[in-house]
Amino acid sequence: MGYYRRVSSHALRSLKCPSLLTRLSPAPAKFGSLSRRSGGGSGAFSSPSFGFGYAYGFCSHSRSNLKESAIDLIQYPPERIRNFSIIAHVDHGKSTLADRLLELTGTIKKGHGQPQYLDKLQVERERGITVKAQTATMFYNYNLDGLKADEGHETQAFLLNLVDTPGHVDFSYEVSRSLAACQGALLVVDAAQGVQAQTVANFYLAFESGLTIIPVINKIDQPTADPERVKAQLMSMFDLDPSDALLTSAKTGQGLEQVLPAVIRHIAPPPGKSNSPLRMLLLDSYYDEYKGVICHVAVVDGAVRKGDKISSAGTGQSYEVLDIGVMHPELTPTGVLLTGQVGYIVSGMRSTKEARIGDTLYHSRNTVEPLPGFKSVKHMVFSGVYPADGSDFEALNHAIERLTCNDASVSISKESSTALGLGFRCGFLGLLHMDVFHQRLEQEYGAHVISTVPTVPYIFEYSDGSKLEVQNPALLPSNPKSRVTACWEPTVIATIIIPSEYVGSVITLCSERRGQQLEYSFIDSQRVFMKYRLPLREIVVDFYNELKSLTSGYASFDYEDADYQQSDLVKLDILLNGQTVDAMATIVHNLKAQRVGRELVEKLRKFIDRQMFEIIIQAAIGSKVIARETISAMRKNVLAKCYGGDVTRKRKLLEKQKEGKKRMKRVGSVDIPQEAFHEILKVT
Numbered sequence: 017m018g019y020y021r022r023v024s025s026h027a028l029r030s031l032k033c034p035s036l037l038t039r040l041s042p043a044p045a046k047f048g049s050l051s052r053r054s055g056g057g058s059g060a061f062s063s064p065s066f067g068f069g070y071a072y073g074f075c076s077h078s079r080s081n082l083k084e085s086a087i088d089l090i091q092y093p094p095e096r097i098r099n100f101s102i103i104a105h106v107d108h109g110k111s112t113l114a115d116r117l118l119e120l121t122g123t124i125k126k127g128h129g130q131p132q133y134l135d136k137l138q139v140e141r142e143r144g145i146t147v148k149a150q151t152a153t154m155f156y157n158y159n160l161d162g163l164k165a166d167e168g169h170e171t172q173a174f175l176l177n178l179v180d181t182p183g184h185v186d187f188s189y190e191v192s193r194s195l196a197a198c199q200g201a202l203l204v205v206d207a208a209q210g211v212q213a214q215t216v217a218n219f220y221l222a223f224e225s226g227l228t229i230i231p232v233i234n235k236i237d238q239p240t241a242d243p244e245r246v247k248a249q250l251m252s253m254f255d256l257d258p259s260d261a262l263l264t265s266a267k268t269g270q271g272l273e274q275v276l277p278a279v280i281r282h283i284a285p286p287p288g289k290s291n292s293p294l295r296m297l298l299l300d301s302y303y304d305e306y307k308g309v310i311c312h313v314a315v316v317d318g319a320v321r322k323g324d325k326i327s328s329a330g331t332g333q334s335y336e337v338l339d340i341g342v343m344h345p346e347l348t349p350t351g352v353l354l355t356g357q358v359g360y361i362v363s364g365m366r367s368t369k370e371a372r373i374g375d376t377l378y379h380s381r382n383t384v385e386p387l388p389g390f391k392s393v394k395h396m397v398f399s400g401v402y403p404a405d406g407s408d409f410e411a412l413n414h415a416i417e418r419l420t421c422n423d424a425s426v427s428i429s430k431e432s433s434t435a436l437g438l439g440f441r442c443g444f445l446g447l448l449h450m451d452v453f454h455q456r457l458e459q460e461y462g463a464h465v466i467s468t469v470p471t472v473p474y475i476f477e478y479s480d481g482s483k484l485e486v487q488n489p490a491l492l493p494s495n496p497k498s499r500v501t502a503c504w505e506p507t508v509i510a511t512i513i514i515p516s517e518y519v520g521s522v523i524t525l526c527s528e529r530r531g532q533q534l535e536y537s538f539i540d541s542q543r544v545f546m547k548y549r550l551p552l553r554e555i556v557v558d559f560y561n562e563l564k565s566l567t568s569g570y571a572s573f574d575y576e577d578a579d580y581q582q583s584d585l586v587k588l589d590i591l592l593n594g595q596t597v598d599a600m601a602t603i604v605h606n607l608k609a610q611r612v613g614r615e616l617v618e619k620l621r622k623f624i625d626r627q628m629f630e631i632i633i634q635a636a637i638g639s640k641v642i643a644r645e646t647i648s649a650m651r652k653n654v655l656a657k658c659y660g661g662d663v664t665r666k667r668k669l670l671e672k673q674k675e676g677k678k679r680m681k682r683v684g685s686v687d688i689p690q691e692a693f694h695e696i697l698k699v700t
């Protein structure tokens with residue numbers, strides 16, 4: 017057993033926070049022997065008396081721009097490879113730590129002027145969050161006896177694959193996929209904030225995947241840092257030995273020299289079989305305009321070379337490997353990938369639909385047992401996406417096709433709406449994911465979209481016994497009560513960590529959102545850990561913002577999907593001058609229908625301009641109107657502003673008016689501006 021004990025089930029039973037045991041479901045299906053190892057730490061290099069003070073490595077020079085074959089992967093058999101991930105709560109410093117490790121190994125230049133190097137998307141830079149997991153291959157020379165290389169002691173070259181993962185709850189699927197390629201994880205915790213909700217969630221993802229977990233207490237340079245308190249939390253929550261924790265500041269560089277030696281010593285090499293036929297797990301894929309589909313892969317067994325013929329277990333299609341290499345940190349051809357290595361291949365796939373995430377790729381000449389792959393992705397939120405200008409449908413179609421090439425976790429199907437025309441029904445992992453998808457559509461593909469009220473997938477049972485999953489409220493008959501015998505809504509198990517002085521207001525919030533408390537315990541003298549079962553509908557819109565504002569920003573929140581629960585649901589319709597706006601229909605709990613209806617019509621009144629006739633806005637359940645607002649008529653003629661007969665000016669104004677109209681959606685005779693659709697998203 018290596019120095020870094022992985023948590024035993026016995027240890028977990030004695031956790032002071034017994035609630036966490038509920039997360040310990042059997043490990044998710046993943047690829048064979050990589051998923052569960054029996055020994056913690058590095059079998060080959062276990063050293064019970066390892067101390068950080070004397071471990072020295074020195075970096076190899078940057079090879080980012082080296083040509084093919086300049087990196088000789090033959091030098092790196094599995095025992096010289098370490099695949100590890102960095103996991104943490106949002107903003108605890110994963111990407112900054114990843115930057116420092118890339119610099120330390122010379123993979124990127126120091127002061128490269130691009131903070132959070134692995135956050136490559138514009139949306140990641142702007143929001144300061146990681147959305148896509150990224151892998152980088154680093155080379156590091158290290159003396160296993162901890163002797164200084166610069167004093168002439170011999171070192172060995174190691175290949176380290178680092179996976180930077182997202183911290184936000186919406187992207188935990190991305191984290192669990194990334195962990196499939198790793199044998200260990202650095203669990204980064206902010207020295208001032210301590211253990212937060214996503215620390216708990218990510219710890220269990222790594223734990224369930226059988227990874228060796230190395231705790232890293234980061235941001236120790238902060239004046240409010242309290243590493244001792246964090247060590248105590250790690251012990252009480254996860255049974256992680258406080259003396260194992262590394263203390264670092266990714267900002268000042270303090271303590272960083274301990275990190276890679278700890279990775280090499282305590283994380284096991286990948287366990288695949290070099291002599292077995294090739295089995296390669298497809299981790300991710302994206303579309304590159306010049307190279308076509310690029311697949312990120314982990315070679316579990318055997319080896320693959322440029323020119324090899326490979327087949328997909330998922331689709332049965334065969335390909336030739338046209339390019340192959342590692343991300344160092346950009347695509348760097350190597351001509352080969354060997355057992356345990358993580359890299360990329362280009363194989364002439366025409367679309368990312370052929371590159372199924374979790375698929376097994378193997379040599380066409382062999383037959384192999386496919387790897388178990390991943391749990392299928394679960395869509396929590398659905399929303400309609402329509403072109404702001406109806407005539408842009410084809411352009412939007414093209415933009416969505418291209419974006420889904422790089423974000424396979426969105427589900428897409430075509431739909432149409434009387435109000436909005438032709439569009440798409442999209443399934444997302446959460447609201448942030450939905451937001452990011454819209455932003456990427458606009459920024460990367462120049463598409464302007466209107467999205468409809470997000471909904472969760474409800475189940476309705478009809479009198480004939482049939483059950484229907486409803487992802488689009490508009491498809492539900494307006495008076496469902498007549499035929500519906502029962503309905504169910506999805507729930508989540510939420511983890512909330514807060515300072516104890518906010519307990520009262522958070523409990524009130526959760527009960528307003530129809531929550532049921534499952535657990536309540538103290539992490540330490542100041543922090544409380546709570547578990548709630550909450551209807552998913554109640555948290556998708558604005559729950560986190562409200563939780564943050566109630567707790568002055570101190571709350572942290574995470575959730576995992578749970579069962580469906582029976583519920584009293586109704587469809588709420590919005591009518592404009594008597595005509596139903598299908599794109600604004602929503603499903604709500606009967607007890608909340610009145611309030612939501614009133615808020616919706618008030619919002620719409622603010623956002624719909626006065627027009628030349630009176631507009632009546634109504635919210636209704638079936639034929640019963642529950643809220644009503646009126647916008648009085650106004651006469652408005654843009655040309656009336658033109659005195660005299662300046663034709664160009666008149667034409668300009670007419671053009672402007674036309675442009676404005678394009679951004680409106682017409683229901684009957686009423687023009688609805690885009691903002692109205694955006695604003696009603698926020699009504700809970």
Ligand SMILES: Nc1nc2c(ncn2[C@@H]2O[C@H](COP(=O)(O)OP(=O)(O)OP(=O)(O)O)[C@@H](O)[C@H]2O)c(=O)[nH]1
Pocket residue numbers: 104105106107108109110111112113132144145146147181182183184234235236237238264265266267268
């Ligand atoms: N003082 C201090 N600030 C740090 C340190 N490490 C990171 N930060 C800052 O903390 C903020 C968040 O850092 P990131 O590296 O983006 O955090 P992250 O965990 O990758 O964030 P997500 O990808 O959104 O989950 C940034 O402003 C960093 O500059 C540290 O050691 N000390």
